Amino acid sequence: MEIGDERIRYAIDNTEVLRLPTQQLATFGITRVNYYLLTVPVYTELVHPSSKKEETIIRAGKVSAERPRIVTPSYLLNLEGFGENARRYLEVVIKEYGPHAPGLFYNYKNEPRPEALSIVSDPLPVVAGTLNEKIEKEGDMLAAIIKGVDDLWDVSLLKFIKELTEGSIRSNIFELGRRGLLNIDSAGVPMDARLRIEELFRQVERGETDPSMLKRELDRWGLFHEYEDRFLSLFRGGSK
Numbered sequence: 001m002e003i004g005d006e007r008i009r010y011a012i013d014n015t016e017v018l019r020l021p022t023q024q025l026a027t028f029g030i031t032r033v034n035y036y037l038l039t040v041p042v043y044t045e046l047v048h049p050s051s052k053k054e055e056t057i058i059r060a061g062k063v064s065a066e067r068p069r070i071v072t073p074s075y076l077l078n079l080e081g082f083g084e085n086a087r088r089y090l091e092v093v094i095k096e097y098g099p100h101a102p103g104l105f106y107n108y109k110n111e112p113r114p115e116a117l118s119i120v121s122d123p124l125p126v127v128a129g130t131l132n133e134k135i136e137k138e139g140d141m142l143a144a145i146i147k148g149v150d151d152l153w154d155v156s157l158l159k160f161i162k163e164l165t166e167g168s169i170r171s172n173i174f175e176l177g178r179r180g181l182l183n184i185d186s187a188g189v190p191m192d193a194r195l196r197i198e199e200l201f202r203q204v205e206r207g208e209t210d211p212s213m214l215k216r217e218l219d220r221w222g223l224f225h226e227y228e229d230r231f232l233s234l235f236r237g238g239s240k
Contacts, residue, residue: 011152023141025168027175039150054123061112070192074099078220100188
């Protein structure tokens with residue numbers, strides 16, 4: 001069933017991040033955030049008021065954030081999965097800031113736990129308080145509690161990810177800039193991307209990565225012609 005824009009907006013407006021991680025996303029490593037997404041069961045609306053029980057659904061899982069990558073508008077234009085509207089937006093960005101303006105690209109993966117979903121017979125504020133005490137006791141600096149909308153819990157999770165990113169982006173940019181990784185060369189490629197390409201070559205040589213992944217990355221940056229001989233030598237067993 002297709003969800004309308006109004007319902008999406010309702011989910012966004014009624015999602016509240018009750019507890020953000022006290023530790024920001026790592027600039028040079030993978031960050032794994034444990035989350036508890038709390039919702040009032042959607043069936044509550046169908047129950048007669050006199051027989052209502054205050055219940056809370058807990059969805060527990062882990063969001064893994066890869067280290068942020070430096071990209072440019074021209075690079076994003078070559079990514080798969082973007083529709084025509086997204087391409088138009090990127091073209092506007094290119095006109096305003098140029099094709100090689102650096103930005104950060106965050107890649108996330110949601111990993112629900114095996115015991116991901118449970119229903120408890122307590123009001124949501126009580127459950128949130130109990131979980132908060134548990135997190136404090138365990139000293140988990142990478143734990144979050146989210147109050148969401150039951151039938152659109154995934155939208156609620158995305159809003160949390162947005163806030164998590166916004167809280168980390170300044171420090172990530174500072175760290176990357178301090179190491180010179182935001183610097184753009186004459187080909188319009190950030191230093192960070194050059195280092196990633198070198199790492200992909202090493203991974204392919206060790207048999208850890210499929211060559212097609214390296215080829216896609218070179219194509220997205222428009223650099224295959226520059227690395228063509230080196231890439232082809234991977235298949236001749238003489239890469240240098």
